[in-house]
Amino acid sequence: GRSVKISIIGAGSAVWSTRVLVDIMLKKTLQGAKVFLMDIDEERLKLVYAFAKRYAGEIHADIEFHATTNRVEAISDSDFVINSAMAKGHRYYEMLREATERKGYYRGINSVEWNMVSDYHTIWGYHQFKLALGIARDIEEYAPDAWLINVANPVFELTTLLSRITKVKNIGICHGHMEFWNIVRELRLDPSKVEAEMTGFNHVIWLTKFRYNGLNGYELIDKWIKEDAERYWERWRATTSNPFDIQLSPAAVNMYLRYGMFPIGDTVRGGTWKYHWNLETKKRWYGPYGGPDSEIGWALYTTYLAYQMEMIKGFMQAENAPLTMLIPPKPSGEQVIDIVESIVADIPRKYQVNILNNGLIPGLPDSVAVEVPAVIDARGVKRISVTPPNNKVLKQVLLPRMMRMEWALQAFLEPGRDVLLEWLMYDVRTRSVSQAEEAIDAMLKLPGNEEMAEVFK
Ligand code: NAD
Known part of the structure; x- marks a missing residue:
C-alpha cells in the first residue's frame, strides 16, 4: 500500500x-x-x-x-x-531563570516542588x-x-x-523510566527475572511493583540500603562524572524512606525544597555536581548538547568520515x-x-x-490495569504536583497577571507580594516576551 x-x-x-x-x-x-x-x-x-x-x-x-x-x-x-x-531554545529559558533568580527565586520561578527539571x-x-x-x-x-x-x-x-x-x-x-535498570545493575540482579511497574505522572513515577524471581524486590532494596549504600555513596561521590547519575543518590533513598515507594528516573530530580534550597543542599543529596538541575549540572548538560551538535557538524564537514x-x-x-x-x-x-x-x-x-x-x-x-502508587505518594506528591499542572494550563488558557502572582504566593521562596510582582515584571520585560507581556497584562 x-x-x-x-x-x-x-x-x-x-x-x-x-x-x-x-x-x-x-x-x-x-x-x-x-x-x-x-x-x-x-x-x-x-x-x-x-x-x-x-x-x-x-x-x-x-x-x-x-x-x-x-x-x-x-x-x-x-x-x-x-x-x-x-x-x-535553551538560551531563552536561561534568561528567564536568571531574571527571576535575581528576585530571590533560586533556579527560577519555574522550579518548584516536584518540578526541578530545568527544561x-x-x-x-x-x-x-x-x-x-x-x-x-x-x-x-x-x-x-x-x-x-x-x-x-x-x-x-x-x-x-x-x-x-x-x-x-x-x-x-x-x-526517564529506563533509569530503573541502574537499580537492577547495582543490585546485581538478572534483568530477565525482574518484574517491575512504574506509575504516577511524567517525571513523578514510582516503583509501584517490583518482583525478583517471584519474590518481593523491595526486600533487596532494603538490604542494599542497610549493607551497601554508604560504601556506594562514598565511591560515587569520588568518581561519578555524570550529574544525571542520581538514581541511587541519598535523595532517592530519602524519598523512598519518606514516601514508602522508590522514585524512578527524573522523579529523583524533583522532590520538595528540602532537597534544593541551594547548591550546598543539592550537593548533599545529589552528589558532587548537585544533580543535573543545579547551576553546575545544568551548565554541563547544555554544554554537552551544544558539543554534540558540533560533533555532528564536524563529521559532516569531513566528507570521508563514516557517520556510523x-x-x-x-x-x-x-x-x-x-x-x-x-x-x-x-x-x-x-x-x-x-x-x-x-x-x-x-x-x-x-x-x-x-x-x-x-x-x-x-x-x-x-x-492495562496498573498497580497504583500508595496513599502517601498520592496525597503528598501527586495531588500537589497535579495542582501545579492545572495552574500552568490555566495560565495558558486563561492568562492574566493574577494567575502568575497567585502561583508565586504559594511559592516557599516568596517573602512579600512586591518580590513576586518584581519577578513577574523582570520576566515579562525580557526581549522575546513582548507577546507574553501583552497576554499576561
Ligand atoms: P533543542 O533546542 O536542541 O531542540 C529543539 C528544536 O526545536 C530546535 O531545533 C529548534 O529550532 C526547534 N524549534 C523551535 N521552535 C520551533 C517551531 N516553532 N517549529 C519547529 N521547530 C521549532 O532542544 P533539546 O534539548 O533537543 O530538547 C527538545 C525537547 O525535548 C525539549 O522540550 C526537552 O525538554 C525535551 N526532552 C524530552 C525528553 C523525554 O524523555 N521526553 C528527554 C530530553 C529532552
Missing part, C-alpha cells in the same frame, strides 16, 4: 534528531517510509537533513527524507507526527504550550488520523492539555520508533506512556495524564 509518512517537528533537536532518525533507518518494517524533517532553524535543518541522507547511504536504508520549514507541508497526510520542538517549562511555558497546541491544530486539519507522539516537555502538561482540548490521538513519551563511527547503527533504546513500528506492523509491545487517567489510578481525576505501562499495537494504545 501507500508508504508510511512520518513528520518530525523540531527535527533539529540536539537530544532527539539523530537518535530518532537512526532508529527509523534501522527498522526493516519502516523501509520505504517518507520522513519529513521540519524546523524553523534552517541551519540545523540542513545539517540534520544532510546527516540523514548520508547515514542512510552508509547503511543502505531505503528511507525518503525531505526537509522543510513549512509545518503544514510536513504534517499533511502524515501517519505519525513526532514533536521534539522546544520554542525559543520542563510550566508556568513560564507560554511559547512552548502555544507551539504544541499549534502542531495539534495542524494535525486536526491536515492529518486527522495521525498519531502525535510527543517527546517535547513538559510531557505531563502537554499530554493533559492536548488530550483535553484537541481531537488528536496523542501519546506522551519520556525515557559517530553514532553506531544500533537502536537507541528510545521508545518512539518502536511505538511507530508497533502501530505500523501490528506488533503488540508494552511501553511506558503518558495518556489520560480515565480511572487507571484511583484518587486522580479522569482527565489528567498519567504515566503508566500500556500495550500498543495496530489498534493503538491498549490500557
Whole structure:
C-alpha cells in the first residue's frame, strides 16, 4: 500500500534528531517510509537533513527524507507526527531563570516542588504550550488520523492539555523510566527475572511493583540500603562524572524512606525544597555536581548538547568520515520508533506512556495524564490495569504536583497577571507580594516576551 509518512517537528533537536532518525533507518518494517524533517532553524535543518541522507547511504536504508520549514507541508497526510520542538531554545529559558533568580527565586520561578527539571517549562511555558497546541491544530486539519507522539516537555502538561482540548490521538513519551535498570545493575540482579511497574505522572513515577524471581524486590532494596549504600555513596561521590547519575543518590533513598515507594528516573530530580534550597543542599543529596538541575549540572548538560551538535557538524564537514563511527547503527533504546513500528506492523509491545487517567489510578481525576505501562499495537494504545502508587505518594506528591499542572494550563488558557502572582504566593521562596510582582515584571520585560507581556497584562 501507500508508504508510511512520518513528520518530525523540531527535527533539529540536539537530544532527539539523530537518535530518532537512526532508529527509523534501522527498522526493516519502516523501509520505504517518507520522513519529513521540519524546523524553523534552517541551519540545523540542513545539517540534520544532510546527516540523514548520508547515514542512510552508509547503511543502505531505503528511507525518503525531505526537509522543510513549512509545518503544514510536513504534517499533511502524515501517519505519525513526532514533536521534539522546544520554542525559543535553551538560551531563552536561561534568561528567564536568571531574571527571576535575581528576585530571590533560586533556579527560577519555574522550579518548584516536584518540578526541578530545568527544561520542563510550566508556568513560564507560554511559547512552548502555544507551539504544541499549534502542531495539534495542524494535525486536526491536515492529518486527522495521525498519531502525535510527543517527546517535547513538559510531557505531563502537554499530554493533559492536548488530550483535553484537541481531537488528536496523542501519546506522551519520556525515557526517564529506563533509569530503573541502574537499580537492577547495582543490585546485581538478572534483568530477565525482574518484574517491575512504574506509575504516577511524567517525571513523578514510582516503583509501584517490583518482583525478583517471584519474590518481593523491595526486600533487596532494603538490604542494599542497610549493607551497601554508604560504601556506594562514598565511591560515587569520588568518581561519578555524570550529574544525571542520581538514581541511587541519598535523595532517592530519602524519598523512598519518606514516601514508602522508590522514585524512578527524573522523579529523583524533583522532590520538595528540602532537597534544593541551594547548591550546598543539592550537593548533599545529589552528589558532587548537585544533580543535573543545579547551576553546575545544568551548565554541563547544555554544554554537552551544544558539543554534540558540533560533533555532528564536524563529521559532516569531513566528507570521508563514516557517520556510523559517530553514532553506531544500533537502536537507541528510545521508545518512539518502536511505538511507530508497533502501530505500523501490528506488533503488540508494552511501553511506558503518558495518556489520560480515565480511572487507571484511583484518587486522580479522569482527565489528567498519567504515566503508566500500556500495550500498543495496530489498534493503538491498549490500557492495562496498573498497580497504583500508595496513599502517601498520592496525597503528598501527586495531588500537589497535579495542582501545579492545572495552574500552568490555566495560565495558558486563561492568562492574566493574577494567575502568575497567585502561583508565586504559594511559592516557599516568596517573602512579600512586591518580590513576586518584581519577578513577574523582570520576566515579562525580557526581549522575546513582548507577546507574553501583552497576554499576561
Ligand atoms: P533543542 O533546542 O536542541 O531542540 C529543539 C528544536 O526545536 C530546535 O531545533 C529548534 O529550532 C526547534 N524549534 C523551535 N521552535 C520551533 C517551531 N516553532 N517549529 C519547529 N521547530 C521549532 O532542544 P533539546 O534539548 O533537543 O530538547 C527538545 C525537547 O525535548 C525539549 O522540550 C526537552 O525538554 C525535551 N526532552 C524530552 C525528553 C523525554 O524523555 N521526553 C528527554 C530530553 C529532552
